[in-house]
Amino acid sequence: MPRENLTDRRLKALKPAPKGKDRYEIQDSIVPGLFVRVTEAGKKSFVLLARFPTKDGQVRPIQYDEKGRQKPISPTRRLIGEYGAITLEDARRIAREWIAMLGRGADPVVQIAEVKAKELERQENTFKSAVEDYLAAVVIGKDPDKPLLRQGHEVARCLKLEFIEDRLDPRPGVAKRSGLGQRPITGVSKADIMRVIDDAMTRGAKTMAHNLLAYVRAFFNWAVDGERYGLEASPCDRINAKKVIGKKVKRKRVLTDDELAAFWEATEKMGYPYGPAYRMLLLTCLRLNEVAQMPRQELHMDKRLWSIPAARMKKDNDHHVPLSDLAFQTIESLHQFVGGPYVFTTTDGLKPVNGFSKAKEILDREMLAALKRKAKDSGKDPDQVTLQPFVNHDLRRTARTRLSGLGVSKVVAELIMAHTQKDLDAVYDQFAYLDERREALERWSMALRTIVQPPPDNVVSLTNRDRGLTNLSG
Structure with a gap:
């Protein structure tokens, strides 16, 4: 069998095998056992001649002839490409x-097939599918109405919205951030987490x-500890929250009277x-998602009551919100859509806003424009007016602070906020202090109305006169 120092030029020049001859082979002089095979049709392939393990993955046993002499194990050819x-x-x-794999007793063909299978499995184990497994096993469970974690729905919402799905950035000139949903879980890096x-932070x-x-x-x-998806380390391991985000400080921002107006x-x-929707946040002391995802069936307008199931709350019980005059008027003024149940929507009620x-x-x-106009009307320099930054959740804190300022007891105020208190755990029911909560929210509605629609100077606010309150700026 001829042996040559094969080159690309030589390979291109090789003629098809003669008619009637199935094929011929030329051995490479550089790598022992490597051949180029040329068929009658002119097809050229590389093959390796070596002693491969048997099909069952075991190395061929030593064989002996009739005189007890060791018989050589016949090498076989395997296609390389x-x-x-x-x-x-x-x-x-x-x-x-x-050749190196064979020296270790491994069959290269089998090993390559295993690597391909692992790669296919890796690609199928997307970040999205792994998160869905996690939510089903640890966070939500089988019954969405009774999540395994108290904040299960919030955890699920954040993982889906912030990590899995694409995010459209509303800021001018800022590109869309692609979600990690279809990324193999083993391909998610520390940099990907930090982008979110x-x-x-931005x-x-x-x-x-x-x-x-x-x-x-x-x-x-959870994925690493359970040795799931071939994941050996977490991309979060070297992320120090205090260093990259800063100390977790409890926010204290509340809006002033001028800012509320x-x-x-x-x-x-x-x-x-x-x-x-923003007005309902302020009037009900609830969270953004609880208001934004309000469906019509939760509203009992005849009773002036909004009943939110526990599945939508960060708690184990349904939450009932008495609707003050302002809250009732706000809801009553809205159009009722026929395409779906949601009150705040841009899709005819099909999806929440x-x-x-x-x-x-x-x-x-x-x-800011309103604050500047007020400053100008009062003879002040509008250019000196600024609006101190605040986040949506600060509206909830503002309402809670105002409730205290209006003399509402801590127990009632915390129930309005949907905070279950330890001293009420044993006797807590969904309608605890409902009348007191209704009175408190109505009091807050009246106080807010006085702030945003102040009476003429010669009229004394009934809220201030009756409650002895002259300043609600918090």
């Missing part, structure tokens, strides 16, 4: 790798950034759906 699909350089490299965290949502890191860290720890004016200019990042920018802009 077709010339053109791979180069001569690639064929030599692969042949050397195969940095995005939250929006001014520092507390959210801390929460997002905690949620995704818990997910990756500007807020009310701004929400009027914004119109539906964001304007009334989203895009509050952009809406918040509009709110801030309109509030």
